[in-house]
Amino acid sequence: MSGTSSTDNCPNCGYDGMETYKDYKPYDHHIFFCANCGWEAVTEDRYLSLEELNNERAKRNLPLLKELPTRKAILTSTQIEFKNKK
Numbered sequence: 001m002s003g004t005s006s007t008d009n010c011p012n013c014g015y016d017g018m019e020t021y022k023d024y025k026p027y028d029h030h031i032f033f034c035a036n037c038g039w040e041a042v043t044e045d046r047y048l049s050l051e052e053l054n055n056e057r058a059k060r061n062l063p064l065l066k067e068l069p070t071r072k073a074i075l076t077s078t079q080i081e082f083k084n085k086k
């Protein structure tokens with residue numbers, strides 16, 4: 001893993017042991033988890049459906065697509081890695 005783990009103050013309850021994980025690959029994303037109050041925040045990525053994508057392309061005057069472009073996969077599985085690491 002290329003990211004870093006540390007602890008910080010929870011913005012919800014103030015607990016100073018909130019766990020954080022930050023990584024810059026494949027793009028900047030963060031995970032925060034507070035074992036005191038249960039607050040959690042994660043960066044997640046997803047792909048739009050063809051209809052959603054064409055709606056966004058239409059707003060930007062881009063040609064509409066007949067089928068979805070090739071997609072590798074969801075780019076981050078950090079949340080799963082983070083949970084499994086414990």
Ligand SMILES: [Zn+2]
Pocket residue numbers: 010011012013014015018034035036037038039
């Ligand atoms: Zn908390």
